Amino acid sequence: MKLNIGLVLGIMEIALLDLVLCGDNIGIIALATRNLPPKSAKLAGIIGVTGAIALRIYFAICISAFLNIRWIPLRLIGGIILIKVTWDLISSTEKEEEYHGKSSQKFWDAVIAVILADVSMSLDNVLAIAGAADGNISLIVIGIFLNVPFIFFGSQFVMKLMQKIPMVVYIGGSILAFTSVKMIMEDNLFKHYIHLTHSTEILLQMAAAVAVILYGYNKVKNQKIRADVSKEKISKVS
Numbered sequence: 001m002k003l004n005i006g007l008v009l010g011i012m013e014i015a016l017l018d019l020v021l022c023g024d025n026i027g028i029i030a031l032a033t034r035n036l037p038p039k040s041a042k043l044a045g046i047i048g049v050t051g052a053i054a055l056r057i058y059f060a061i062c063i064s065a066f067l068n069i070r071w072i073p074l075r076l077i078g079g080i081i082l083i084k085v086t087w088d089l090i091s092s093t094e095k096e097e098e099y100h101g102k103s104s105q106k107f108w109d110a111v112i113a114v115i116l117a118d119v120s121m122s123l124d125n126v127l128a129i130a131g132a133a134d135g136n137i138s139l140i141v142i143g144i145f146l147n148v149p150f151i152f153f154g155s156q157f158v159m160k161l162m163q164k165i166p167m168v169v170y171i172g173g174s175i176l177a178f179t180s181v182k183m184i185m186e187d188n189l190f191k192h193y194i195h196l197t198h199s200t201e202i203l204l205q206m207a208a209a210v211a212v213i214l215y216g217y218n219k220v221k222n223q224k225i226r227a228d229v230s231k232e233k234i235s236k237v238s
Contacts, residue, residue, distance in 0.1 A: 026151055026154040026155045026158055027155075027158055027172040027175065027176075028113075028114060028118055028155075028172075028176070029045050029048060029049065029114050029118075029151070029155035029158075029159075030155045030156075030158035030159035030161075030162055030172065031089045031090075031113075031162070031169060031172050031173065031176075032044070032048065032089060032110045032111075032113035032114045033045050033048075033110045033114070033155070033159060034159050034162045034163060034169065035106070035110075036106065036107060036110055040107050041110075041156075041159060042156070043107075044107055044110040044111050044114065045114065045155055045156070047111050047114075048110070048111045048112075048113075048114025048115050048118070049114065049118070049148060049151055050148075051111070051114075051115045052114060052115045052118035053144055053145065053148065055115065056118070056144060057141055057144055060144075073187050073188070073189040073190070074187070075183040075184065075186050075187035075190075076183070076184055076187035076189055076190055078183050079179075079180045079181065079182075079183035079184035079187070080180075080184065081116055082116075082176060082179060082180035082183065083177070083180045083181075084116075085113055085116050085176070086173055086176040086177050086180060086212070088109075088113060089113060089169075089172075089173060089176070090169065090170060090173040090212060090215065090216065158172075166216075166220045166223070167216060167217065167220055169216065170212055170213055170215065170216020170217070170219075170220075171213070171216075173212045173216065174208075174209040174210070174212040174213050174216075175209070176212075177208040177209050177211070177212045178205050178206070178208055178209040180208070181204055181205045181208045182201075182205050185201045185204070185205070
């Protein structure tokens with residue numbers, strides 16, 4: 001009985017820890033799937049979350065071995081990947097015309113974006129979960145899978161919010177930009193060659209986030225201007 005209670009408490013600990021750490025992942029799914037039709041968005045979210053969680057579990061199991069190899073720049077690689085994914089997500093509206101008639105390509109692009117961004121941002125999460133589980137694979141697997149419904153349905157809500165308020169897209173993008181720069185600067189290889197004060201690191205992280213917000217504000221403003229011009233032309237014709 002004591003063993004069962006310990007197992008349940010361990011699973012609850014991992015589930016709660018993963019739940020607290022996965023807030024950004026909800027935004028990732030919403031960002032990546034917002035331009036898909038509702039049914040396709042849900043399917044892309046399910047496939048993306050499944051793939052990302054499978055990789056997260058794998059990394060959590062193997063993380064101790066990776067950490068013993070000091071020269072592997074995990075956070076640096078993850079941060080660079082996340083910068084690329086962030087740019088693809090916030091600039092995706094400019095590419096919508098290229099995807100016209102290529103719904104399958106757009107669908108799989110969204111799935112890949114979910115997986116890459118989720119895994120990149122989950123490196124720190126995985127470290128925390130692996131430590132809390134103390135090497136118990138069962139705790140890691142069950143604890144992470146318990147949060148799948150919350151992540152998926154939470155992303156659906158955020159996606160609807162993004163469709164109603166375009167700036168939400170860029171607020172999410174700014175969080176990804178902040179995180180990506182933070183991950184790069186926290187990497188041991190980066191710190192070995194580049195020495196920055198803590199205040200400088202914070203300043204650069206904030207600058208990345210603000211840059212995305214300004215980019216988004218300008219983009220939304222221009223889209224509104226174009227929409228108003230189009231309405232005026234239509235009203236004149238009619």
